[in-house]
Amino acid sequence: MNAARGLWFALVFLALVVLHYTLRPVLDWRASIDFLAIAVLLVAVRARPGVATVVGFTVGIISDSMTPGAFGAGALAFSVVAYAASSLKAAFFADNIALNAVFVFLGKWVGDLVFLAAEHRLGGSEFLAQALLWSPLAAAVTAVVGLAVLVLVRPVVGTPRG
Amino acid sequence: MLVACVLLSLVALVLPAPLRTSIAGGLRGTVVVPLAELQERAEVSRRAVLLYDASLRVADSVRLQASQAEVVAAENDRLRRLLGLGAALKWGFVPAEALHGRGLGDDYTMTLAVGRNEGVEPFSAVVAPEGLVGMIEAVDARSSVAIVWPHPDFRVSAMSADGTAFGIVYPHLGPGATRFLLELRGVAFRNELRPGTLIVSAGLGGVYPKGIPVGTVISELRTAEAWARNYLLRPAVRPADATTVLVVQPRRSKEGVSSAWQTAVDSALSQVVAAGDSLAKRHADSLATVERLRLDSLQALQPRVDSTGMPVKPPVAAPVRPPVGAPAKTPAGSPAKPPAGAAVKPPVAPRATP
Numbered sequence: 001m002n003a004a005r006g007l008w009f010a011l012v013f014l015a016l017v018v019l020h021y022t023l024r025p026v027l028d029w030r031a032s033i034d035f036l037a038i039a040v041l042l043v044a045v046r047a048r049p050g051v052a053t054v055v056g057f058t059v060g061i062i063s064d065s066m067t068p069g070a071f072g073a074g075a076l077a078f079s080v081v082a083y084a085a086s087s088l089k090a091a092f093f094a095d096n097i098a099l100n101a102v103f104v105f106l107g108k109w110v111g112d113l114v115f116l117a118a119e120h121r122l123g124g125s126e127f128l129a130q131a132l133l134w135s136p137l138a139a140a141v142t143a144v145v146g147l148a149v150l151v152l153v154r155p156v157v158g159t160p161r162g
Numbered sequence: 163m164l165v166a167c168v169l170l171s172l173v174a175l176v177l178p179a180p181l182r183t184s185i186a187g188g189l190r191g192t193v194v195v196p197l198a199e200l201q202e203r204a205e206v207s208r209r210a211v212l213l214y215d216a217s218l219r220v221a222d223s224v225r226l227q228a229s230q231a232e233v234v235a236a237e238n239d240r241l242r243r244l245l246g247l248g249a250a251l252k253w254g255f256v257p258a259e260a261l262h263g264r265g266l267g268d269d270y271t272m273t274l275a276v277g278r279n280e281g282v283e284p285f286s287a288v289v290a291p292e293g294l295v296g297m298i299e300a301v302d303a304r305s306s307v308a309i310v311w312p313h314p315d316f317r318v319s320a321m322s323a324d325g326t327a328f329g330i331v332y333p334h335l336g337p338g339a340t341r342f343l344l345e346l347r348g349v350a351f352r353n354e355l356r357p358g359t360l361i362v363s364a365g366l367g368g369v370y371p372k373g374i375p376v377g378t379v380i381s382e383l384r385t386a387e388a389w390a391r392n393y394l395l396r397p398a399v400r401p402a403d404a405t406t407v408l409v410v411q412p413r414r415s416k417e418g419v420s421s422a423w424q425t426a427v428d429s430a431l432s433q434v435v436a437a438g439d440s441l442a443k444r445h446a447d448s449l450a451t452v453e454r455l456r457l458d459s460l461q462a463l464q465p466r467v468d469s470t471g472m473p474v475k476p477p478v479a480a481p482v483r484p485p486v487g488a489p490a491k492t493p494a495g496s497p498a499k500p501p502a503g504a505a506v507k508p509p510v511a512p513r514a515t516p
Contacts, residue, residue, distance in 0.1 A: 017197070057171065066190070066194070075167070
């Protein structure tokens, strides 16, 4: 990745973070778009697993600072997802749009499951409803938006490393 | 690296709540400040968007209520004046609801919800508190139809309120909005009327009694007639606004009704005078208040206690009567007595030295 692409990549990453804290509260959907997950996955498929894990942890801890009740859960979820995505990118990030969408969907859903398990806030039917209904819905919405982002930014940030 | 991050995350999860809160607060106060502000602004924007419709509805309903209140107030005022007119007429009139149509020709006629059963007769004058509206043309048992002054057949003999100029009032058949004005025709050339002059019915012809306001002069109309003047009038009544009217019965018309409007004018004048008196009284009160405050402040500025701690008595203006036939002389060394009516300056106590 050369300097220009690195700059573009940083801008896209920053834009996704900003969107997470501006557009998401405005939309206020129950199954909302997770722009942070998209940003972490974008980094994960272009970085080594260690770097991806640190980025995921950083993004997660920043996200957790807004919800002190689950402080650490987001960091754990994003660390795991970033590491897994960085390790599995060769399998998923072929030039297949559907596979990319599935990659984002799984990344978001697994991240939510780890988050829900770590925070210990919901239990019983609420946990199941969140894990099996709202999280997949949010993951689907995030996958659609993530796919659009991937398609849009691919010309400027290049394809993931193989 | 994964292990380290996972361990750190788990440590963060199991930290005591106060410590977690303080760490999160520290992050929010430093690196996350811009993001927190962005989120706050976004949520405020969302609330504003959500509240916009509600506030719009509230504003609309308030506006609607305000407009209705104005209409109701105007209607109340009109009804009050109609009651005043009814009280001034005392007898020989029939109050009626005017039913306004919205069809062609409805500008020229007015249907009244009273008829023969209520004592309405053809060729009765229809009046409102502001003045003349028209004349009853057809009467049924329970309703009647009146022509109003824009009707092409409307005529009324009229005169200036001071009785110096006479003429006949016609509807002004001009183009556009001037169609809804009146004309005073046939005024003697020597009688020049100024704009604003009140024109009332002259009582000639037997239909309209004398003294009902018809309109006010706007301007003179230039015509080819060299022996008379014509004037454009602003009507006293807008038929569309006349929702309730009085039908003056012919026997009441014969008795004369000019005193009714004169009473109304006197009442209005008395209200104006009363308002003026009230203003003058308020002005006088305010002047008195200002003067009292000024005196109070001056009194507050006077020293109440001198430097010795002795209270100073207020000056007393004691009249001193000089001995009869002798000049008012004073012995040397003794203080001179002041003339009658003058204030006596109190003796100044020696200033105590520390």
